[in-house]
Amino acid sequence: MTQGSIIDTLAFRAGEIILYPGSPGPRDRIYRVESGLVRIQSVDDDGNALTLRFVRPGEYFGEEALSGGERRYHAEAAADTRIAQIHPERMDPQETLNLAVRLALALGQTYDAIQRLVSQxxxxxxxxxxxxxxxxxxxxxxxxxxxxxxxxxxxxxxxxxxxxxxxxxxxxxxxxxxxxxxxxxxxxxxxxxxxxxxxxxxx
Amino acid sequence: MTQGSIIDTLAFRAGEIILYPGSPGPRDRIYRVESGLVRIQSVDDDGNALTLRFVRPGEYFGEEALSGGERRYHAEAAADTRIAQIHPERMDPQETLNLAVRLALALGQTYDAIQRLVSQxxxxxxxxxxxxxxxxxxxxxxxxxxxxxxxxxxxxxxxxxxxxxxxxxxxxxxxxxxxxxxxxxxxxxxxxxxxxxxxxxxx
Incomplete structure (x- = not known):
């Protein structure tokens, strides 16, 4: 694993918010969970929380820094968590491929979530x-x-x-x-x- | 856009199945929609179909060829459609990045689908x-x-x-x-x- 794109690693306690909803700016990064667990969650106008995905060690979140789409979720440390901040423009080809693989897996997880919501x-x-x-x-x-x-x-x-x-x-x-x-x-x-x-x- | 990883382009008529559920094998490819529309859909034991995502021109499907996860969906041409077959191991860094960006956007779409199912x-x-x-x-x-x-x-x-x-x-x-x-x-x-x-x- 390359280190060139990693700006920093950060520690969060369980319950701390890592990312808030909003449009990613030029200072936004992609985050890789090093240890712990991150909950990707949206909250509706009535305050009801909905978990969209859990992010485990080795997996990424904040991927909208890459695509430019609006972030409509909070990222919260669900346990004590360490994350690596990755500069999206400094990823080498191996890290980019790794990110694509992990996003493909995450997409499969959300397919499962959609199926469960409809059929179970x-x-x-x-x-x-x-x-x-x-x-x-x-x-x-x-x-x-x-x-x-x-x-x-x-x-x-x-x-x-x-x-x-x-x-x-x-x-x-x-x-x-x-x-x-x-x-x-x-x-x-x-x-x-x-x-x-x-x-x-x-x- | 690189051409080196494109093996072939294929045409499908509306209603034709492009991919069936199963485990991706070594001959499996990633597909990029060139024109038309592809419906990613699962079918439960009672025959009820559930659309997981639509894939538009410039977007990719079959991403489990990269991650090795089991494919639990059909990909169907929702309109007359042309797709490019891409060799996952021959993508250059630019195409890999492009794939990651598109997968990030697709993930955001499935987040929206989950929110709609729960709240609307x-x-x-x-x-x-x-x-x-x-x-x-x-x-x-x-x-x-x-x-x-x-x-x-x-x-x-x-x-x-x-x-x-x-x-x-x-x-x-x-x-x-x-x-x-x-x-x-x-x-x-x-x-x-x-x-x-x-x-x-x-x-």
Missing amino acids: RLKNRIAAALLEFMDTPLAVHDTKGRVMIHVTHDEIASAVGSVRETVTKVVGELARDGLIKSGYGRVMLLDIEALGELARQNG | RLKNRIAAALLEFMDTPLAVHDTKGRVMIHVTHDEIASAVGSVRETVTKVVGELARDGLIKSGYGRVMLLDIEALGELARQNG
Whole structure:
């Protein structure tokens, strides 16, 4: 990996906003997540948050610095996060190719998100979202094969395109079914296989 | 624009399938639309089609040839279309950068699609979809400033993540409101300003 295009690396604490909506200016950069997790999220006029994508280590965001399109999202550190600031005009061919590959993968992720929103019920989407958190810093694996996800019902609602009240109801159903155990600001995954089955189901 | 990576250009008639779902193999290419329009669409087990993205001239599809991700969509010529086949390993730096810019724009389009699905009612999404067709080969502009879109209710349903029966009902409402006139396989846009207002509204 080339270092020539990297201007700086920056650290953010969980919950800090990295990028605000707006038009990218000449000082805008492309960002690569080095460690942690970044949530790409829009907020509507009523204050409802919607997660558009999670950005994991090795992946990029702020790609509108390249295309010039308006940024209509916030980028927020979902966990303690380090990012590299990349000068879009100083990328060498290898880094440009790497960026294109990662954007292609991100596009595939948003295709999946669109399909889930159209074809899956909320319960199935919540199961999928919880499993997606498993390989992020929000997850803590214990010695009994259980996984604790540090996530609020608001954050789950943002991830699945719903609101907290409705998510709380469905999280309760999943808990009664024995698939999860829900606590304050966290969800314990008890039956990962059953959650995986739900995540794959349509209708 | 470099020609070195272009293997061939191919012509497809409206309705022909260009790419099927599956894992990209070593013979898979990246495709750039030269003229026409390509619909990126998934089809669920019940046969319901869902448009994930439209690809216009200058834009690319088949980007999973680069990333190696599984292709879970069909690419279909939505109008008579010419595409250039591009060898992913023979792109020069300028073409790679161009691809990254276009993928960044495509990602922004899918962000918009996710937001519409979560926050807009069907009527607003249909207005937005009809306006999106205006700058495609599916639209014919007449001398009175009206625009005829050659699109079926099935195709509108796919574009907005709904089913034909429901779309037919809402198209009827828009027609009664005087915003459009609906015929067999086509929709005439009568009040583009009012459609634009609907397309911007949430809730």
